[in-house]
Amino acid sequence: MITFHNVKKTFDDGTEAIKGIDLHIDEGKLVALIGPSGCGKTTTMKMINKLIQPTSGKITIEGKDIAHKKDVELRRNIGYVIQRIGLFPHMTIEENVGLIPKLKGRKKEEYKKKVDELLTLVGLEPSVFRKRYPLELSGGQQQRVGVVRALAGEPPIILMDEPFSALDPISREQLQNELKDLQKTIRKTIVFVTHDMDEALKVADEIVVMKDGRIEQIATPKELIENPANEFVRSFIGEERIQSNLNLASPEFKKITSIMEPAKVDSDLNLPSVNAESTLKETALLMLTQNVNQMLVEKDGKIIGMIQKNELLSALAGLGKGA
Incomplete structure (x- = not known):
């Protein structure tokens, strides 16, 4: 080209x-x-x-x-x-x-x-x-x-x-x-x-x-x-x-879709959204910055699920252990 x-x-x-x-x-x-x-x-x-x-x-x-x-x-x-x-x-x-x-x-x-x-x-x-x-x-x-x-x-x-x-x-x-x-x-x-x-x-x-x-x-x-x-x-x-x-298997780098609730969600909910390609680490940063306990997960302009703060923190809890 x-x-x-x-x-x-x-x-x-x-x-x-x-x-x-x-x-x-x-x-x-x-x-x-x-x-x-x-x-x-x-x-x-x-x-x-x-x-x-x-x-x-x-x-x-x-x-x-x-x-x-x-x-x-x-x-x-x-x-x-x-x-x-x-x-x-x-x-x-x-x-x-x-x-x-x-x-x-x-x-x-x-x-x-x-x-x-x-x-x-x-x-x-x-x-x-x-x-x-x-x-x-x-x-x-x-x-x-x-x-x-x-x-x-x-x-x-x-x-x-x-x-x-x-x-x-x-x-x-x-x-x-x-x-x-x-x-x-x-x-x-x-x-x-x-x-x-x-x-x-x-x-x-x-x-x-x-x-x-x-x-x-x-x-x-x-x-x-x-x-x-x-x-x-x-x-x-x-x-x-x-x-x-090199340690992409770490929870830090898993996609947020791996722990979201894959459910039909009311897109009218007044919640911020995160892209489905985002990692757990990126989502945690957004959630902390925006001071929210829930975020919608979006892909191709459509809401495909929701992520809860407590689930996100649980998934990140093992970060740094064992490796």
């Missing part, structure tokens, strides 16, 4: 940002680029939509050299989600999301229907949110709209530049879970830049670890934890994180 062929980037001040990388990103995969500040991860991502031009080498999408594509045409077929969201404050949510389809010549009735479908997909009721303005939404809601806007033009590729890093921990956790669920539905090719290893391990199909403009390792989250390529990768992941993730 996206291939870098010995790509290099040297800026005008002489900084060698990218020192010759070869990288292939398969169609439909979510690939995270991660590394310390200045490693070249954002530069790598921005070369995909030509916001930054490579000094040498070649980047192809579906086998075609993007150097021969017009910038505007290329970018209209690549969704882009940034950290600061970038919604137009003077435009309604409907107008923000419908902008790219409009520029691509879609009929108004057609893209208005698409806007409603996408808002529903990320849990924003169209009748409530479509006529609101960005400043009337919370940070998490605005970022959901940012994701929806990137999807509106139906691009095969989406670039996400640290999209959740400015959010509070709870909103960030929720959006990470929602992105995982969303990707199961949309199956887009997503390049996701992050500085957070826990986030990369959670959302990515593959992780590209970078240092000083070079790629140190490309691996699945499981492979990365089990076989770090070198000492830098190992230290960047962190010994504590490696040991914790």
Whole structure:
């Protein structure tokens, strides 16, 4: 889908940002680029939509050299989600999301229907949110709209530049879970830049670890934890994180569905919900933060059960014993 062929980037001040990388990103995969500040991860991502031009080498999408594509045409077929969201404050949510389809010549009735479908997909009721303005939404809601806007033009590729890093921990956790669920539905090719290893391990199909403009390792989250390529990768992941993730059988890492009450629950109950993919540890954090004794368990927008605080604490009680 996206291939870098010995790509290099040297800026005008002489900084060698990218020192010759070869990288292939398969169609439909979510690939995270991660590394310390200045490693070249954002530069790598921005070369995909030509916001930054490579000094040498070649980047192809579906086998075609993007150097021969017009910038505007290329970018209209690549969704882009940034950290600061970038919604137009003077435009309604409907107008923000419908902008790219409009520029691509879609009929108004057609893209208005698409806007409603996408808002529903990320849990924003169209009748409530479509006529609101960005400043009337919370940070998490605005970022959901940012994701929806990137999807509106139906691009095969989406670039996400640290999209959740400015959010509070709870909103960030929720959006990470929602992105995982969303990707199961949309199956887009997503390049996701992050500085957070826990986030990369959670959302990515593959992780590209970078240092000083070079790629140190490309691996699945499981492979990365089990076989770090070198000492830098190992230290960047962190010994504590490696040991914790190697013990995925621990109650800490079990999915919340393993102890929920799988029953038909009245979704009108005024209770917070947790994503079915969340672990016991993540759910305990949410429950303590929100100071509740019960939470609904949600999957694909539907309530599938309930979790009780006492059951959760009992399940976590053995954590640290025996191992």
